[in-house]
Amino acid sequence: MSYFNNKRGEIKELQDMLSSIKPELKRDALRKIIAAMTVGKDVSSLFMDVVKNMETTNLELKKLIYLYVINYAKSQPDKAILSINTLRKDSMDKSNPLIRALAVRTMGCIRVEQITEYLCDPLKEAIKDEDPYVRKTAAICVAKLHETHPQLMEESNFVKMLENLLNDGNAMVVSNAVAGLAQISEGKGYNLLQLTPITVQKMMTALNECSEWGQIYILDALSTYTPPDARETESILERVIPRLSHSNPAVVLSSIKIVMKYLDFLTNPELIRAYCRKMTAPLVTLLSAEPEIQYIALRNIHLIIQKRPIVMEKELRVFFCSFNDPIYIKAEKLEVLVRLADAKNIDQILHELREYVNEVDVEFVRKSVRAIGRCAIKLEKAAEKCVQALWECLKTKVAYVVQETIVVIRDIFRKYPKKYEAILRDLCDNLKSLDEPDAKASMIWIIGEYGDTIENAPDLLSIFAETFKDEAPVVQLQILTSCVKLFLTRPQDAFEILQGLLRQATEECENPDLRDRGYIYWRLLSKNPELARKVVMTDKPVISDSSYTLDSTLLDKLIDNLGNLASLYQKPPEAFVKRLRDSQNAREAEDDEEVVAPPPPGFEDSAGANHANQESIIRDNVYNEALKNEIDLLELGDNPAPPKQGNPAPAVVAGGDLLDLGLSAPQPVAAAGGNQVAAILGSVSPNIRIPLTDVLSETDAGVETKTTGLAISAAVQRELDKVYFDIRITNRSPSTHGNFAVKFNANSFKLNPKKIDLGLEPIPPGGANMTRAEVDFSGASDNQPPAMPFRIQVALKTSVDVFIFHVPVSLSIFLVPAAPLSQQAYMEYCARPQLVKTQNALKCPLSRDELVAKFKSNNLNFVMSRTNPAGIEMISFSSQTANEMIITLDTILNPAEGLLQVSYSCLLYTSDAADDLLCVDLGGRRIIKKKK
Numbered sequence: 053m054s055y056f057n058n059k060r061g062e063i064k065e066l067q068d069m070l071s072s073i074k075p076e077l078k079r080d081a082l083r084k085i086i087a088a089m090t091v092g093k094d095v096s097s098l099f100m101d102v103v104k105n106m107e108t109t110n111l112e113l114k115k116l117i118y119l120y121v122i123n124y125a126k127s128q129p130d131k132a133i134l135s136i137n138t139l140r141k142d143s144m145d146k147s148n149p150l151i152r153a154l155a156v157r158t159m160g161c162i163r164v165e166q167i168t169e170y171l172c173d174p175l176k177e178a179i180k181d182e183d184p185y186v187r188k189t190a191a192i193c194v195a196k197l198h199e200t201h202p203q204l205m206e207e208s209n210f211v212k213m214l215e216n217l218l219n220d221g222n223a224m225v226v227s228n229a230v231a232g233l234a235q236i237s238e239g240k241g242y243n244l245l246q247l248t249p250i251t252v253q254k255m256m257t258a259l260n261e262c263s264e265w266g267q268i269y270i271l272d273a274l275s276t277y278t279p280p281d282a283r284e285t286e287s288i289l290e291r292v293i294p295r296l297s298h299s300n301p302a303v304v305l306s307s308i309k310i311v312m313k314y315l316d317f318l319t320n321p322e323l324i325r326a327y328c329r330k331m332t333a334p335l336v337t338l339l340s341a342e343p344e345i346q347y348i349a350l351r352n353i354h355l356i357i358q359k360r361p362i363v364m365e366k367e368l369r370v371f372f373c374s375f376n377d378p379i380y381i382k383a384e385k386l387e388v389l390v391r392l393a394d395a396k397n398i399d400q401i402l403h404e405l406r407e408y409v410n411e412v413d414v415e416f417v418r419k420s421v422r423a424i425g426r427c428a429i430k431l432e433k434a435a436e437k438c439v440q441a442l443w444e445c446l447k448t449k450v451a452y453v454v455q456e457t458i459v460v461i462r463d464i465f466r467k468y469p470k471k472y473e474a475i476l477r478d479l480c481d482n483l484k485s486l487d488e489p490d491a492k493a494s495m496i497w498i499i500g501e502y503g504d505t506i507e508n509a510p511d512l513l514s515i516f517a518e519t520f521k522d523e524a525p526v527v528q529l530q531i532l533t534s535c536v537k538l539f540l541t542r543p544q545d546a547f548e549i550l551q552g553l554l555r556q557a558t559e560e561c562e563n564p565d566l567r568d569r570g571y572i573y574w575r576l577l578s579k580n581p582e583l584a585r586k587v588v589m590t591d592k593p594v595i596s597d598s599s600y601t602l603d604s605t606l607l608d609k610l611i612d613n614l615g616n617l618a619s620l621y622q623k624p625p626e627a628f629v630k631r632l633r634d635s636q637n638a639r640e641a642e643d644d645e646e647v648v649a650p651p652p653p654g655f656e657d658s659a660g661a662n663h664a665n666q667e668s669i670i671r672d673n674v675y676n677e678a679l680k681n682e683i684d685l686l687e688l689g690d691n692p693a694p695p696k697q698g699n700p701a702p703a704v705v706a707g708g709d710l711l712d713l714g715l716s717a718p719q720p721v722a723a724a725g726g727n728q729v730a731a732i733l734g735s736v737s738p739n740i741r742i743p744l745t746d747v748l749s750e751t752d753a754g755v756e757t758k759t760t761g762l763a764i765s766a767a768v769q770r771e772l773d774k775v776y777f778d779i780r781i782t783n784r785s786p787s788t789h790g791n792f793a794v795k796f797n798a799n800s801f802k803l804n805p806k807k808i809d810l811g812l813e814p815i816p817p818g819g820a821n822m823t824r825a826e827v828d829f830s831g832a833s834d835n836q837p838p839a840m841p842f843r844i845q846v847a848l849k850t851s852v853d854v855f856i857f858h859v860p861v862s863l864s865i866f867l868v869p870a871a872p873l874s875q876q877a878y879m880e881y882c883a884r885p886q887l888v889k890t891q892n893a894l895k896c897p898l899s900r901d902e903l904v905a906k907f908k909s910n911n912l913n914f915v916m917s918r919t920n921p922a923g924i925e926m927i928s929f930s931s932q933t934a935n936e937m938i939i940t941l942d943t944i945l946n947p948a949e950g951l952l953q954v955s956y957s958c959l960l961y962t963s964d965a966a967d968d969l970l971c972v973d974l975g976g977r978r979i980i981k982k983k984k
Contacts, residue, residue: 063097070101075110082116089123096124099131106138111150114142118158125162132162136170143174149183156186160193168201172208179213184222191217191228195235202239211236211244218251223258227266230255230273241632247277249284256291264300271295271306275313275612285317289327296334301345304334305352305615312356312611328362335363339370343378350384351620355610357391358602364388368397372404373416382416386423390597393427398434401427402441409445409453418456421445425460429467430597439464439472446478454482455491462494465501466595473505483512489524492516496527500534503541510545513538517549520556528566532557533588536573540585603787605757606852627790627851742767742865747846747857750784754853761785764848768803768827768861775827775865777805779848781812782820789850790814792823796831797845801866801933804831814851863933864910870932872913873940878928882940896945896952900927903945903952912941 069081085102088095102120105113125132142155156178159171175197178190194210205211214236217229230245237244247255255270262270271292279285288310295307308331318324335356338349357364364371371385371392393401405427408420421442428438442464445457458479464472479498486492496516503509516523516531523531535553539546557570576584602610602622609624618625626632748764763782768775783789792810796803805825812823843858873881898906904914907929915928929941944953 063095066095066098067101070098070105075108075113078105078108079110079113079116082113082120086116086119089120096128099124099128100134103131103135106135111148111154114151114154118154122158122161125164125167129164129166132164133166136167140170140174143178149181149186152178152181152183153186153189156193157189160196163196163200165201168197168204171197172204175210176208176213179210179217184220184225187217187220187222188225188228191225191232195232198236198239205236215246219254223261224263224266226255226258227262227269231266231269234269234273238632241638243276245273245276247273249280252277252288256288259291259295264298264303267295267298268300268302268306271303271310275306275310279314279317282318282320285314286323289314293327293330296330301338301341301348302615304338305348308334308352308356309611309614312359312614315360325362328360331356331363332367336367336370343381346381347384348615348620350381350388351622352614354384354387354391355602355607355614355619355622357388358607359611361392365392365394368392368400373408379413379416382413383419386419390423390426390430393430393434395431395433398427398431398437402434402437406441406444409448414452417453421453421456421460425463426597428460428464429595432468435464435468436472439475443475443478446475446482449482449485451485451487454485455488458482458486458491458498459494462497463595465498466592469501469592473502476502476506480506480508480512483515489527492523492527493530496530496534500530500537503534503538503546509538510542510549513546514549517553520553521560525563525566528557528561528563529569532566532569532573536577536584536588539577540581540589601786603759603785603852605759606787623788623790624851633791742769742860742862744778744780745860747859748848748855750782752855752857754855757853759785759787759853761787762789762850762853762855764855764857766846766857766859768844768859768865770865775803777825777827777859778822779810779825780820780822781815781848783815783817785852786817787852788814788816789852791849791851793849794825795847795849796827797847798832798834799844800834800842802829802831802833803827803844803861804829866933867911867931867939868933869911870913872915873930873938875916878915878930878940881938882942893951893953898945898952899947900925900945903927903943907941915940 066081066085069077072078072081082102082105085095085098099120102117106117106121108114108117121132121135125135136159139155139159142151143159145151145155156171156174159167159174162168171193175190175193178186178193181187181190191214194205194214197210198205211233214229214232217225220226220229233245252274255274259267259270274288274292277288279288292307292310295303296311298304298307311327311331315324315327318327335349335353339346341349353364368389371388373382373385377385389401389404402424405420405424409417411417411420424438424441424445428435428442431438439461442457442461445453448454461472461475461479476498479495483495486495496513499506499509499512506512513531513535516527517535520528520531532553535546535550539550554570554574557566558574561567561570573584573588576587606624610619610622613619613625616625617628621628744765744767746763747766748762750761750763752762753760754762761784763784764779766777766779768777770776777794779794781789781792790813792812793808794805794810795808796805804827806828807825810823810825812821815821842861842863844861846857846859848855848857896903904927908914910931912929912931915930917925917927919925924944927943927945929943931939931941933939942955945951946953
């Protein structure tokens with residue numbers, strides 16, 4: 053019989069039952085209300101009728117009423133406050149500990165701040181209650197209080213009370229205290245559980261008596277403990293080992309986590325081997341459970357054998373796939389088989405993989421073929437056996453088997469060039485059966501790589517060239533490259549094919565990558581064929597199976613999280629748990645307020661400071677070289693050539709090259725042609741485009757976990773009235789990087805990204821991505837004048853590490869439209885003794901009018917022109933930066949030699965004794981303006 057229905061007057065009937073003096077009627081009414089509430093029916097209108105029955109001695113009624121209050125308190129906080137007096141009274145009930153615990157638990161579950169304030173006193177009494185049931189309930193309630201009102205919890209010193217409960221004599225109280233501290237630690241983002249040998253002993257004692265979920269919390273807490281010596285390590289391991297036989301898989305994995313971590317503290321090889329053997333049987337047992345448990349076990353085994361292969365090296369057969377295994381189980385078993393493959397068991401593994409190739413599941417067959425290829429790449433001595441197995445796969449003539457085999461053999465040829473050429477004939481015989489882009493591209497690569505060995509290579513490539521325009525982009529690129537390779541080895545045979553392909557690629561194709569590659573090949577071959585040979589026929593990087601191996605730092609972190617979601621995703625917890633990420637960001641924000649040192653706050657600790665300093669020196673050298681050899685950052689002229697031997701550069705006054713106009717003395721050049729003048733004049737658009745500069749190489753390590761493999765290029769650009777930070781990230785590390793965030797260090801112009809989060813998708817190993825972040829002038833100042841060359845220190849934070857680098861910035865980015873100074877103001881400004889002055893000579897084939905127009909397009913305004921008795925004209929300009937720094941330029945143009953002498957100055961006033969002058973703030977410095 054249903055507890056509720058939709059007849060009219062039901063609410064009135066329930067109200068009457070709740071007002072009855074008969075406990076049976078009240079109980080039936082509350083059951084109907086809870087049943088309706090459970091299925092989503094709104095019974096909140098009965099709140100007052102339910103609450104008035106809280107003053108009952110019937111425990112069953114109290115439980116039902118408290119359950120109702122917990123459910124509707126958040127939507128009706130004002131009415132929920134009416135239950136506080138009864139809850140506080142029940143929490144002090146000396147007759148029944150169940151009522152005390154029930155009241156405290158209810159108050160903790162009501163997530164309303166107004167009620168939370170009334171919880172503190174009862175909770176303090178409950179923590180010190182004589183009954184262990186009340187104490188264990190209070191321990192969990194503290195964690196719930198932290199979620200609702202963390203500041204109140206800290207002010208009431210509840211964390212210290214929880215730590216005292218670790219010494220309790222009741223096992224359930226200890227386990228709940230550990231659970232409470234663990235939950236609070238997750239919310240804060242750092243570990244609050246500071247274990248000592250005495251505390252550990254009490255926890256080990258409680259481990260034998262508490263529930264299985266209490267055991268999990270205790271085991272997870274013990275995994276964060278570092279034993280002081282090997283003796284205590286062995287003592288803890290001996291008491292944890294019996295948990296490996298537990299029926300709960302979570303307890304087993306938590307125990308294995310402790311064993312894996314504590315093995316790092318042992319030095320006896322035999323002892324380590326013995327403990328590894330003890331983990332084998334429990335893991336094998338997990339593989340006979342339900343598929344979901346098997347999958348969790350396999351993902352964790354994959355991590356375990358990366359660090360301790362000995363654990364499963366003799367249990368190969370348990371990873372053989374059964375016909376009724378789900379595909380996700382089969383895929384994980386294949387991963388483990390490849391990981392365990394060695395010279396001793398490769399024959400057994402290959403025999404099993406050959407059987408899998410005959411299965412009906414296409415995806416599983418493809419993975420099996422790939423597994424054979426990975427074994428060949430991993431084990432050089434067994435490569436011939438693997439190639440023989442792949443040759444048998446080719447003979448099956450099954451389309452998807454043949455195509456996957458060709459893709460795999462391409463990788464084997466990369467690993468072992470010119471070694472297994474006997475299989476080439478069989479590969480070419482299957483040419484017509486290829487219809488997948490990856491298989492076609494792989495086969496074309498093989499033909500191009502072995503064009504001198506395959507006699508009919510031109511004919512084979514001509515088949516693909518006929519359908520060039522209809523192929524996928526990856527196939528088109530490979531056809532073009534392979535034809536170039538064939539042309540370099542057999543020019544006469546491939547000339548006509550290549551000529552037609554280059555014409556199609558450059559004139560008829562819309563794909564920019566294909567068109568650019570066509571132009572590059574065409575120019576290389578026409579200008580310098582030998583250079584083209586060096587570029588195209590260069591030795592390939594050696595490939596290995598390490599792409600499936602996790603970085604050691606990440607692996608250790610995942611081992612610390614065995615049995616958690618992190619071990620399934622194989623990502624650190626903060627990469628996918630928003631609460632942990634927010635806690636980490638909040639903690640870094642708190643550190644921001646305390647850090648005074650130059651590195652960006654929240655992104656670097658004391659250990660990373662030295663690294664950042666060393667990197668700064670390296671980056672300075674790289675940047676200076678870039679300026680000398682390549683970049684004219686203000687776009688005023690061609691890049692100045694390096695001075696010839698014996699030609700001294702013009703003297704430079706203190707202050708450096710303040711506007712990035714150039715660094716080297718120019719060579720005398722012939723009169724520039726029209727194209728050169730056009731290139732220098734550029735556009736009068738306010739857009740400033742700077743080429744991306746390599747600011748971090750893949751060999752540079754991060755400052756936290758010392759991760760390498762990330763290559764970064766960056767530049768600061770201007771488009772119209774906005775400034776942008778462009779960054780390109782290439783991931784050559786074995787780990788996926790995500791959660792990209794960026795910060796700028798304090799700088800003279802207060803440059804700062806508007807948003808810390810870059811919004812980039814995670815970049816897998818071998819991937820790359822580029823993004824743009826808008827920049828404003830609301831950041832922190834370093835209280836220094838702009839140094840030359842001007843750079844900003846940037847910190848890029850990813851899910852794996854934090855990387856520090858310096859990005860060069862052209863000061864033309866900061867020049868903003870402003871009215872020119874009057875001639876009188878200009879002369880008064882230049883006469884001040886505090887000016888920082890610098891001069892340079894630039895190569896400039898412009899006429900006088902072209903120079904004025906070019907400067908005007910860069911927000912440098914004409915002020916006046918003066919001619920000395922010798923007839924030499926000096927033209928003066930003024931400009932202003934985004935944060936009100938005034939810059940003046942005096943230029944002398946020598947059209948006959950194509951040279952421009954530039955003397956520029958700006959006023960940086962650092963004295964506070966400026967009583968008669970009006971000062972404006974410039975990042976902690978003061979710019980002087982004359983009083984009106």
